[in-house]
Amino acid sequence: MTSSLDRHAHIAKLRSHRLPVPDAEVQEVLAELDDSGLLAEIEPLVHAPTGRRRKLAVQALLLGMCLAAARNTGTVTLTSVANTLFFTLSDQAREQLGIPRYPDHSQGFEAAYGVVRRLFHRIVKAVDPSPLPKNHRIDRDLVARLLSEADPDELARKRSIMLRIANLILAMSLRDAHVLLEGRWNGSAALDATVIGTYAKGLSSNSPVTASDPEAGWYIRTAKHKDPLVTDGPAQDRVKKRLFGYDACLVVARDPDHDGAPLPDGSADPDVVPSLVVAFSLDKPSHRPAEVALEALRHVDARYPRGYLAGDRLYPDQKPHKFQLPIRALGYQPVYDYAKDQLGVQAQFAGAELIEGNWYCPSMPQPLKDATKDLVDKKIDKQTWINRIRQRTTHLFMPKQRTDAEGHRRMMCPAEANRVQCPLKTYTLGRGIHLPLIDPAPSPVGPPTACAQRTITIPPEAGAQLWQPLQYGTEDWQRVYFRLRNAIEGMNGFGKDPLYERLEYGGTRRIRGIAAQAILLAFQLAHANKRKLTTWAGSIALNGHRPHRRPTRRRKTKPLGSWTPEGYLTEPSK
Incomplete structure (x- = not known):
């Protein structure tokens, strides 16, 4: 012994x-x-x-x-x-x-x-932007009294400082990559809220007391969240996931002009910087999504450019003055996909019609206007949808001038842009049989402004909720939207890896309260950035030598242009 x-x-x-x-x-x-x-x-x-x-x-x-x-x-x-x-x-x-x-x-x-x-x-x-005590359960009446007695301006000031400190911690992980981002990133980013657990145990909403982490809340994913095209029926109510914690709104940098595929020798491309978290914000799940997203975007380093900004179908559903107009004021151009009730004609201005984010001629044939609606309703097949999306380009309003400082832009109808011939503008007739002839519907009040004038000025407020600069469904839109969305989904999975940061697991952040959670989460996100940069650098062949490790294997994907709102075509379009 x-x-x-x-x-x-x-x-x-x-x-x-x-x-x-x-x-x-x-x-x-x-x-x-x-x-x-x-x-x-x-x-x-x-x-x-x-x-x-x-x-x-x-x-x-x-x-x-x-x-x-x-x-x-x-x-x-x-x-x-x-x-x-x-x-x-x-x-x-x-x-x-x-x-x-x-x-x-x-x-x-x-x-x-x-x-x-x-x-x-x-x-x-x-x-701490909350007046509520942590680490023990509080009676709801006391919670109401503490919140009513708190100074909202002081709480807002503390929240601003909290997010600034958390994002400064995150920015430390980008210190060595700053030169690469400045030179090889066009400023495009993806935005998404990902749930992270808290160490406290969640209670029912009708409980007489709060959880010991009173700022956290329940995250519940239903079938509708998984497939926003589901708008009714019992399927949308099925709970797929339930977690008590916070929503971390991440801003992930990604240049959609490069696909990130390995070079012919199998090494990583040194000109394509990997997706990185450049800013984040934190709040209760599904609580003020527009405001929380803007908080995150305002913490992106001012030295970086601003490009496209992609988000899931949650963001086109926000109020324009809370999200769409502010992000454009920050210099971003939105790129959206749409839910079922956002398809087809959604707004009009001076006669022009907003269809899936873009302004079109009001005389565009109805089958082209309803192309995506018909696909979702299974009235047409996927190849027909792709063909109609391509035909829409002929009827698209085109920019005449650059957008001014206030967001106004001079636009010309497709006849003025020499894309079609229109009887309402006789000087556009006789340009050749290669240009389609518009058949405008007669109106007792005369033609709309867009058909009577050479150009119209579209203000930023017109159709702001759903507007986007890229034509929906085209290959350019697919390239930007899907590469940005894939970047943030990939980063979410990267940071939630159970062998590394485990972002979703509340046991990695055992101090209660949103302030502590934000600071501790910042260190985890910073570590994920550094780990990704290390992996990327190790996959690059420097000075003709073999890389230290193989780059991530890429699955074969369908070509751009073959995507539809319900998936890919069986055969690539020719």
Whole structure:
């Protein structure tokens, strides 16, 4: 039998096997922190002119959180931060940061942990946009009273600071990729809300008390969420997924002009930067989706360009003044797919008709107007739909001038653009039999403005909810929309990998409250970015040498132009 003395010796040996942190890594992280702007943002929040001197600086705490995230696939726990700072740094590094020494036993560790915990919760309290206490269940009447007594302006200010700090943490992961993004990314991005769990247990909505994480809520996915073309019937009510937590609205950068396929030698293309999370926001599931999306977009680095912005069918359903017009003011051009009740003619302006996001001649044949509706209703086959989408191009209103600073744009009808011949504009007749002849319907009040004038000026408010610059269903639209949507779906799956960041699992963020969740999630997203960049860089053949690893194998996909709202054609179109 092993003696007690031998057993203690073995345990002491195991405890001594902590991996020390190299000084070079410490200095590298400190340099990143200095460049990030985090210290300038956080220090004023916790500065106290009176009282006892803090035993740990903000710089040291952030260093410990960065090191802990790097060693634990993005997961930051305060115990790992305390262990890293007080027991794995060299004496020189601790002296440089002013970290006190504690003995390596239970009482010493608890003292070190208390120092870390107090400073972290002090930061969280300073940026918490909720007046509700955490870690225990609260009576609903008390919740109502606390919310009514809170200052909404102060809560909004704290939320703004919370998101700014979280996005500064995320931006640290893009430090080495910034030059690549500036030179090889056109500013296009995808937007999506992905659910992340919380460590608290969710309660029923009619419960007399709240959960111990009172800002979280239930995420419920039904069949309608999976297939928004389902608009009625019992199928839409089937629950596919239920999770108590938050919605993280991610902005993922992706250049849709490049497909990211491996080069002929099998290595990754160095000119195609992988999809990366460049900003995010956090809130209750399905709570203020438009406002939360705009919060995330406003935290995209101002140095980056602005391009196309793709979102799922949730976003065309928002109020224009809350989402569509603000994103255009930010410089983005929306790219949408549509639900069943958003197909066909949805708006008119000066006679022009908005059909699936684009302005068309009012005399366009009805079968072309109803092409997508007929496909969804199974009145036509997929090849017929593709042919009609291509025929729509002839009847499209074309830009006459660039959009002005206020979003107004001068447009000309297809007859003025030399695409068709129109009897209402006799000077367009006789241009050749290759141009279709428009057959306008007679009207007792005369032709609409678009048919009586050479051009019309379309304001940004006209059809703003569903408008998009690319013609719906065309190969250009498919290229942009699907590459952007694939980018964010791929990033969601990448970050939720159970072997790495496990974003969806609440056990990786065990501190309750939206402020703590936002900060801890930022470290996980930053780790996912760094992991993806490392994988990409390792797949590139530098200076003619073989790459360190093979790039991700690509499945064969159907060619652009063969997609329909219900899938792909059996045979590619010719």
